[in-house]
Amino acid sequence: MIKVENLTKRYAGVTAIHDLNFHVEKGEIVGFLGPNGAGKSTTMRILSSYMPATSGRASIAGFDVFSQSMQARQHLGYMPENVPLYPDMRVTEYLNYRATLKEITGTRQRERVGDVKELCALKEVENRIIGTLSKGYRQRVGLADALLHSPDLLILDEPTIGLDPNQIRQVRDLIRNLGRHHTILLSTHILPEVEMTCSRVVIINRGKIEAADTPENLVNAMRAAGGIRLEAKVGMDNGVEEIGKLPGVKEVAMETEDGWTIFTLRTDSRTDPREALWRLATDRRWTVRELSRRRATLEDVFVELTLGDEV
C-alpha cells in the first residue's frame, strides 16, 4: 500500500530524512515512532503529496506521490498534526466542502457525510462552528474528513496528541475499528497505544530507520529484554557470582535495604532463570520476599534505539 524507496529530504542545509526504505502492506496498522524532530511529519507530508522529496521515490497504492499525485491523493486520507481546520465553518458545512473537493457529490456526498459523522460521533455537534469545538471533537472532525472518500489508506499524524485519557481511549477504539477496512500509518508518542493497536512498528531517529518489526519481536530482540528482581535475606556469602553463572543471566546488580538484599538481573529474552534462581535461594536457605519478572515494553525499545549511546 505504501512503498518508500531511498527517500531523502533536505531543507536548507539540514537533512530531515535520509535514505528511508520501508513498506506497508494492505490491511496493516503501522505505528510510526520516533522522537520529536526525527522526521516523522516530514515523511508523512511527502507521502501525502504536500511536499516533494529531495530524492528517492514513494508510492501509494501503486501511484507515485509526486508524478501521479492526484491519483495518490484519491487513495489517501491524511490527518495532519494538530488537525488544522477552518474555525469559521460549521461541521457539516466543512465536511460537505471537503467532500466536493474530493469529488464526492450529490446523493453520495449526503450519504458519506452522514456516515462519517456517525462513525466519528459528530451528530451532536454537526451544526456547531468548528472554532467553538473542544480539541477532542476537532480531532474527530479531522478524522471524519480523512475518511470521507473511504480511502484505502489513512495517514494520521499524532491523532491522540492533546487529548484526555478518555478521549485517547475513544480514538484508539475508533482506529482499531477502522483498521478492519483500512490500512493505517499513524505516528504517536503514546507507546502503550502502539502496543495495543499496531501490527507493526517503524522506529525512526534522526532521519534514519532504526527498526521495523512487530512490537513483540522488537521487545524480544532487545539487548536487555527484561529484568528479574529478587529480594531476599542472605548471609555473609551473598552469591552474586553464582547468580551471574545461571543460564540466561547477563548482568547482576545488587543493593541492600534494611537488611534485605535486592538483586536486579538483566536477562536474555528467551530464557527464564526464575526457577533456577528459586532453587539456588532454597539451597542457601535465603528468606525470599519477592521474586518477580519485569517484561520489557516498547518504551524500553524506543528509549534504547533513539537515545542509543547517549544514556
Place this chain on the structure above:
Amino acid sequence: MTKFLTLLSREVKSCFYSPIAYVVLCFFLGLTGLCFYSGVGFLSRGATERTIVEAFFDSIPFWIGFILIFPPITMRVFSEEFKMGTIETLMTAPVRDWQVVLAKFGGALVFYMVLWLPTLLYFVIFQQVAKADAASAAGAYWGSYLELLMAGMLFISVGCFASALTQNQMVAAVISFCVITFFFLGGLLSFFTPNISPEFRMFASYCSVLEHMGEFSKGMIDSRRFVFYGSGTALMLLLTHQVFQFRRWKA
C-alpha cells in the same frame, strides 16, 4: 471546474465571515458617499465641462480610499492558511495549485466587486433627481467601471502575491500597500518632476491608473489598457503560483 467553484465559494464566504469585511464595507460606503456628495456639490456650483462620473472618480479622497482597500481584502488569503496550517489539509486534497491560486484571487475579486455595487445606486439617484442626460453618459459608466475592474484585478493580484510571501497578515498588508502606492505614485511622477525624458514620461503615463481613469471616465475606452492590466495580472498570478509552491515545498 466543480472543485474550482467550491474553492471560490469558500473564499467568498470566508471574506464575509471576517469582521474586516464589514469594516472595509462601511469605510468604503462612507468614503464613496462623501465623494458623490462633493461631486454633486461641485456640479451644482455652475456650468462645467465635467460630468458626475468624472467628478466622482477623479477626486482625491476617492483615490486615497481606492489604494487603502486592497491590503485588507487580500492580506489574509494565503497568510492565514499558512499560519493556521490549513494549507496542509487543503493541498493534500486532490486539488491543483493553480486552482487554489485562482480561487483565492477570484474570491477577493468578487468581494471587491460587491464593494462597488452601492455606488451604482448613486448614479441611479443622480439620474432620477437631476434628469441631466448630458452629465452622465452610458459610455462613461461602462468605461469607469471597466477601469475599476481592471485596476482592481491588477492590485488584487499584487495583494495575493504579497500574502503568499508571508504568514504574517500585517506584513502582507504592508507589502501590498507599498507596492500599490508605489505603482500609483509612479503614474504621478510626471507631475512631480518636470524635467524627465519624454520616453519616461510616456512610460509613466502608460502605467498611470490615474490617467487611465481620466480617459475611461470620459468614455474613451483604450484597448492598450486591457493589454496592460491583463498582462500585469497574469504576471502577478504566475509569480503568486510560484511563490506559493516554493513556500509549501520548502516548509
